[in-house]
Amino acid sequence: MxxxxxxxxxxxxxxxxxxxxxxxxxxxxxxxxxxxxxxxxxxxxxxxxxxxxxxxxxxxGPCFLTLASGTRADPAAHDEIAALIETLVPSDIKGLKPGQARLTVLLNEAGGILDDLIITRPYEEDRQGELYIVVNGAMKDQDWAIFEAALAGKAVLKRADxxxxxxxxxxxxxxxxxxxxxxxxxxxxxxxxxxxxxxxxxxxxxxxxxxxxxxxxxxxxxxxxxxxxxxxxxxxxxxxxxxxxxxxxxxAGLCLYGHDLSPDVSPVEADLAWVIQKRRRETGGFPGAARILRELKDGPARKRVGIRPLERAPAREGTEIHVDGVASGVVTSGGFGPSLDAPVAMGYIDAAFALPGTKIDLMVRGKARPAEIASLPFIPARYKR
Amino acid sequence: MTTYYTKDHEWIRVEGDTGTVGITTYAAGQLGDVVYVELPESGAKFARGDDFAVVESVKAASDVYAPVSGSVLEVNAALTDAPETVNAAAEGEAWFVRLKLSDASELSGLMDEAAYAAFCEGH
The missing domain is CATH 3.30.1360.120 (Probable tRNA modification gtpase trme; domain 1)
Structure with missing residues (x-):
């Protein structure tokens, strides 16, 4: 850091x-x-x-993206702004209900993740045609430049940071x-x-x-x-x-951009396929759709997984994952979980070994430490649904 | 019995040709909650400045360096099960290893308690 x-x-x-x-x-x-x-x-x-x-x-990076023609009390205004942002992200933004927020990813042409972000459709009737978007602090300059370049003349970006x-x-x-x-x-x-x-x-x-x-x-x-x-x-x-x-x-099994997510990782590999709703899977039209739709159909070559070291030693970011002595993946986030009172990690592993319960070795300071693939999240979410 | 300190925040308490080594209270405070300590094997030999142990907090792993050259006579295995002792008693119960010194003259390059306190003050 x-x-x-x-x-x-x-x-x-x-x-x-x-x-x-x-x-x-x-x-x-x-x-x-x-x-x-x-x-x-x-x-x-x-x-x-x-x-x-x-x-x-x-x-x-909180910001507002608004139709160049302004907001209006008309659901069609939401469809218009949604169609614009959907050229950059694979989620169903059009289908958001008023006041609903959704996690999504900003994609490059290869289907890699440039950032993860939350897009909200305003609840208020007179704010239709606007989206409230929060991107990562370290990525906001990049993201906002992408929005402005892609949507010039059609939408106006207002930073709120x-x-x-x-x-x-x-x-x-x-x-x-x-x-x-x-x-x-x-x-x-x-x-x-x-x-x-x-x-x-x-x-x-x-x-x-x-x-x-x-x-x-x-x-x-x-x-x-x-x-x-x-x-x-x-x-x-x-x-x-x-x-x-x-x-x-x-x-909680949540990704940190720049560690668990990066420009060479697709949302399918990142186990974030759930951010791609049905309509987008059917119609595509987002950057890298060819790769992402193929991975959805055939499965990705590697996958983000939870990892539980079976001893006390934490495995930090960059730790190699071995299966039967063969390098098969890498830890992207690792440390100690105080609520579990145990070390926890996330990483990417060959899809063949991604099943929870699979025994792996973590190469910590040159020594193989036993661990197993665990389902995410490590602790159950307590969201109010 | 004299205690010496390093710029990397280890202490060594010397009696004859053996020294007990740990990390300082200041270092433990900087690290925060210690969740794991990795110790060397008994009999392992280290030169001054070699990393001989690892101490990990929730957030990060830090190397611990040998204040002087020597071989490990004994390790404090209790730290493996109770790493939090490092936060509670860094300069007492939470010693890491006992070393047999191979060159006692190296001790002259270390700080005494007053010099170490002044060194920390400057940080």
């Missing part, structure tokens, strides 16, 4: 709060971000699963967020609404990156720190750093 450039690090609107709460700051996606707070990664991880954790994700984007995750998230956003309890997993708070327009989405129930909220920068402080004042809530964010998402 070392920064190889000398450009100054950006700071989010919550930077002063990170410092006040004793966050240990590191470089991440060009920003100075807290990797952990004084209680430490393990405690933060367990707290989030038990209570509620607050994550600053303002470094990510000058605001505050925070996630509140864990079993207490609904009751804590509900104190200030009473309508949040009405949302189900992957649903989103515009909500007003003291005159500020906030987008509240029931989603996250931990496997827990929870929300992500986009608020204007000027309203952000004061609002976040209100939530942090709740005794159920603690600030959580990037370290626990990573261990939580790994236990």
């Amino acid at each position: 070392a920064d190889t450039t000398s450009s100054p690090l950006k700071r989010t609107a919550l930077h002063a709060l990170h410092v006040e709460y004793g966050g240990k700051l590191v470089e991440f996606a060009g920003y100075e971000m807290p990797v952990q707070f004084p209680t430490g990664v393990k405690e933060e991880h367990l707290w989030t699963r038990d209570q509620a954790g607050l994550f600053d994700v303002s470094h990510m 000058d605001g505050v984007l925070f996630a509140l995750q864990g079993p207490k998230a609904e009751i804590v967020l509900g104190a200030h956003f009473p309508d949040c309890a009405g949302l189900k997993f992957m649903e989103s609404r515009l909500m007003l708070l003291g005159g500020a327009r906030c987008i509240v989405s029931r989603c996250g990156y931990t496997g827990e129930d929870g929300f992500e909220v986009l608020i204007p920068a000027d309203a952000g720190p004061a609002l976040v402080r209100l939530f942090l004042d709740d005794p159920c809530v603690r600030p959580i750093g990037l370290g626990a964010r990573d261990s939580l998402r790994l236990e």
Whole structure:
């Protein structure tokens, strides 16, 4: 994660709060971000699963993509903007219901993944013809350049990464967020609404990156720190750093772009075929469709899998996977899962060995360590469906 | 009995020609929750600066370097089952290995407690 450039690090609107709460700051996606707070990664991880954790994700790339002709109170406007973005992603965006969000992937011409992102169709009748899109912080400049180049003259991109984007995750998230956003309890997993708070327009989405129930909220920068402080004042809530964010998402079997997903990996290989809905499988029309549709039909040559080391040694990213002494794959994310109290990993392996229960060896510091393929997620998701 | 410290945050407590080695409280604090410790075999020989053990936190793995040259007399096998001891008692119960020193003159290149405290202060 070392920064190889000398450009100054950006700071989010919550930077002063990170410092006040004793966050240990590191470089991440060009920003100075807290990797952990004084209680430490393990405690933060367990707290989030038990209570509620607050994550600053303002470094990510929230944006709005709007028809060049503007929004209008007409469902056909949604079909128009959906058709534009569907030239870049393989998911059924047209079929989103008002207020529904969907995970998808941005593809290159070879069917490789350029980023993973969440696209939301606004619920509000007068916002049809607009999409709310959140891309990864490290990839936002790339993604936005792709949107602008592909959709020039047809749609207008408005970045919203000058605001505050925070996630509140864990079993207490609904009751804590509900104190200030009473309508949040009405949302189900992957649903989103515009909500007003003291005159500020906030987008509240029931989603996250931990496997827990929870929300992500986009608020204007000027309203952000004061609002976040209100939530942090709740005794159920603690600030959580990037370290626990990573261990939580790994236990939840969720991919980290640049590690588990990359431009040479297809969504089928990444075990994300579920982001390609029926209509798109039938009609294609997305970058790399030839390869992806072929892999859907014949199966991919390699596949992303969960891995449980059978001893205590964690296997980190880059660890070779051997089957019967033959190199057969590689770990793309690996560490320790505090909720499982055991090491966990994800990686890619030849499809022949991808079945849960298959015995493998992880080559950790030159020594073969026994492990087995495990189904994902490692811990059951607790989304409110 | 004298304790010496390295710039890589190991300590070595020397009695005669044997030394007990571990990582410092400062290092343990920087690493965060230790979840795994990999120790060498008894009898293994190391030169000063060789990586002889690995300590892993939730997030990352770090090498532990030999403060001086020597051979391993004994390892603290209890750390394998209770790696969290490193966070609780880094400079006591959570020693890593006992070494038989092969060149006691190497100790003169290490810091004493006051010098190490000043070194950490500067970080």
